[in-house]
Amino acid sequence: MAKIDINDVYLEYDSGSGRQAALDGVSFSVGEGEFVSVIGSSGCGKSTLLGLLAGLMPPSGGEILIDGDRVTGTGKDRSVVFQHYSLFPWMSARGNIVFALKQQGRNGCKPSALREKADRYLGLVGLADAARKFPRELSGGMQQRVAIARALALDSPMLLMDEPFGAIDAKNRAGLQELLLDLWDCGDGRKTVVFVTHDIDEAIFLSDKIVVMSSGPGRVKEEIPVPFPRPREREGIVRTAAYAALRNRIVLLFYDDLAKAIGGEEVVI
Amino acid sequence: MSIREKLLNKTNAAFVAFMALGFALPSQEGSRSLFAYGLAAALQLLFWARLALCRGDGGGGRGSDKARVTGDVVFLCLLLLFAWEAATAKFALLDHFLYPAPGEVAALFIEDFPNLISGLLSSLKILGTGYVLAVLTGVPLGLVVGWNRRLYQVAKPVTKMLGAIPPIVYIPYAIAILPTFRSASVFIIFIGSFWPIFINTLNGVFDVDRRLIDSARAINVSPADMLTRVILPGTIPSIMSGATIGLSFSFILLTSAEMIGATNGMGWYVKYFSDFANYPKVIVGIVFIGLVVSVITFFFERLERYLLRWR
Ligand SMILES: Nc1ncnc2c1ncn2[C@@H]1O[C@H](COP(=O)(O)OP(=O)(O)OP(=O)(O)O)[C@@H](O)[C@H]1O
Ligand SMILES: [Mg+2]
Numbered sequence: 001m002a003k004i005d006i007n008d009v010y011l012e013y014d015s016g017s018g019r020q021a022a023l024d025g026v027s028f029s030v031g032e033g034e035f036v037s038v039i040g041s042s043g044c045g046k047s048t049l050l051g052l053l054a055g056l057m058p059p060s061g062g063e064i065l066i067d068g069d070r071v072t073g074t075g076k077d078r079s080v081v082f083q084h085y086s087l088f089p090w091m092s093a094r095g096n097i098v099f100a101l102k103q104q105g106r107n108g109c110k111p112s113a114l115r116e117k118a119d120r121y122l123g124l125v126g127l128a129d130a131a132r133k134f135p136r137e138l139s140g141g142m143q144q145r146v147a148i149a150r151a152l153a154l155d156s157p158m159l160l161m162d163e164p165f166g167a168i169d170a171k172n173r174a175g176l177q178e179l180l181l182d183l184w185d186c187g188d189g190r191k192t193v194v195f196v197t198h199d200i201d202e203a204i205f206l207s208d209k210i211v212v213m214s215s216g217p218g219r220v221k222e223e224i225p226v227p228f229p230r231p232r233e234r235e236g237i238v239r240t241a242a243y244a245a246l247r248n249r250i251v252l253l254f255y256d257d258l259a260k261a262i263g264g265e266e267v268v269i
Numbered sequence: 270m271s272i273r274e275k276l277l278n279k280t281n282a283a284f285v286a287f288m289a290l291g292f293a294l295p296s297q298e299g300s301r302s303l304f305a306y307g308l309a310a311a312l313q314l315l316f317w318a319r320l321a322l323c324r325g326d327g328g329g330g331r332g333s334d335k336a337r338v339t340g341d342v343v344f345l346c347l348l349l350l351f352a353w354e355a356a357t358a359k360f361a362l363l364d365h366f367l368y369p370a371p372g373e374v375a376a377l378f379i380e381d382f383p384n385l386i387s388g389l390l391s392s393l394k395i396l397g398t399g400y401v402l403a404v405l406t407g408v409p410l411g412l413v414v415g416w417n418r419r420l421y422q423v424a425k426p427v428t429k430m431l432g433a434i435p436p437i438v439y440i441p442y443a444i445a446i447l448p449t450f451r452s453a454s455v456f457i458i459f460i461g462s463f464w465p466i467f468i469n470t471l472n473g474v475f476d477v478d479r480r481l482i483d484s485a486r487a488i489n490v491s492p493a494d495m496l497t498r499v500i501l502p503g504t505i506p507s508i509m510s511g512a513t514i515g516l517s518f519s520f521i522l523l524t525s526a527e528m529i530g531a532t533n534g535m536g537w538y539v540k541y542f543s544d545f546a547n548y549p550k551v552i553v554g555i556v557f558i559g560l561v562v563s564v565i566t567f568f569f570e571r572l573e574r575y576l577l578r579w580r
């Protein structure tokens with residue numbers, strides 16, 4: 001049995017002009033400890049899908065199973081990094097993390113222990129100096145890193161991440177990718193990760209499997225396994241022919257979708 | 270600001286001119302001009318104190334900015350004071366019975382200060398009780414009702430209806446049904462500030478960013494923490510604007526009620542002396558109320574800035 005089973009999920013939003021489907025017939029599964037990336041063009045329903053996995057709303061049709069049980073709400077087994085960082089603006093960077101840790105039921109822990117843990121994770125994402133700052137005082141990329149630190153500090157068995165490195169520069173991004181892989185594969189057993197990204201190289205480097213989505217309404221276009229053994233070395237895999245082939249395949253799937261959207265027969269780049 | 274700027278500016282010039290003209294021209298009998306000069310000197314001292322606080326660092330800086338603003342304000346006050354003094358004490362252009370000289374008002378203000386303070390205390394007791402009660406009930410009720418969809422849908426039309434009644438119309442009835450004047454005033458102030466606080470809290474809850482609520486749900490926030498640590502702080506901006514409206518309503522209601530039925534208090538002071546056609550004291554009362562309201566508003570804004578420091 002897979003950790004996460006998404007079965008024929010349909011979701012429609014109530015928009016001003018009526019009902020509009022955002023996801024239609026989405027099915028795939030994620031194994032225990034598997035790292036799955038979801039890519040697809042903007043507006044194809046990736047965030048919506050992650051919201052469903054997080055349990056923020058129920059699907060309009062189909063079902064989502066975690067460990068075989070239907071998801072009916074949010075749960076302590078999942079932590080989420082939202083695309084919009086959604087830190088609480090009235091709490092400091094540290095306060096945001098401590099607050100999340102407290103909700104996890106670590107009320108028994110001493111406040112000083114929670115603070116220490118929060119600071120440790122802030123240090124891991126390179127924000128040791130920002131602990132006392134309010135989100136307003138942080139740049140977009142810094143806020144995003146606080147949100148990442150918050151989710152990682154919760155140390156839950158499932159991680160749902162929505163373009164977590166979207167606002168972060170290439171150098172920091174590489175560091176964070178490695179940090180994420182380290183934390184993913186530490187402790188007892190790997191975490192299960194669903195990771196939304198626009199960056200094909202990022203998806204290949206991180207994932208065991210890539211789910212490519214197409215839009216209007218969102219569907220799963222293809223599931224592509226990523227065969228490189230771990231631990232992966234960035235420079236090592238990028239040069240292989242297998243990498244180039246995989247990358248090409250994904251790029252073509254992407255443009256195929258784009259061509260359909262534009263309505264042309266072929267897209268010349 | 271340079272030394273030159275500190276010495277040669279329009280505020281200093283106005284002050285010197287004021288003093289020179291004041292002492293050169295004779296005043297009408299009983300206009301107690303010395304007190305007007307004292308008032309001018311007090312204003313000027315304020316300006317000089319601000320100047321002393323800002324270093325002579327040649328312009329720029331927040332300190333010298335503030336000094337400049339103070340200078341402008343003091344300059345304006347001196348001009349008004351001068352016009353008032355000229356029209357009354359110096360040239361008697363206005364009817365002395367209706368328009369007392371500034372010196373008279375200033376002198377009375379000082380002489381009657383103990384009475385003003387006792388009136389202030391009596392007023393504040395009523396205002397504080399009614400207003401604090403309104404905050405203590407309006408905010409929690411607003412949070413709970415705003416957070417609960419069904420309650421919100423019921424409360425919305427009801428508040429639209431009841432909140433729209435100008436609270437001033439409750440005054441006569443409240444005085445009739447409640448045993449003491451004090452309890453009636455407290456009740457009216459409570460009603461008057463409750464609605465804006467409640468309604469603003471209600472709408473504030475509704476306007477809290479959905480994404481923040483999702484974020485809270487994703488970390489499994491407990492219902493109590495959801496209200497106190499997510500919804501409440503997210504609603505503070507609205508609550509504060511409701512509280513500000515409530516506060517200014519309370520002042521109006523308090524002084525109106527006092528004018529109708531009190532035997533003490535700031536509003537009563539003004540009403541009592543105007544019944545005796547003692548207009549200098551009426552002006553004293555009005556100026557005093559103005560000062561009290563400004564001081565309270567000042568501290569209120571400080572509180573607001575503190576509560577919203579994360580913005
Ligand atoms: N709250 C909402 N109400 C109505 N429609 C919505 C809502 N949220 C999203 N949609 C619609 O659902 C579709 C999918 O949106 P979603 O945010 O899931 O896309 P996405 O794949 O995450 O895009 P991006 O890569 O730009 O983040 C879009 O067409 C969008 O217009
Ligand atoms: Mg998205």
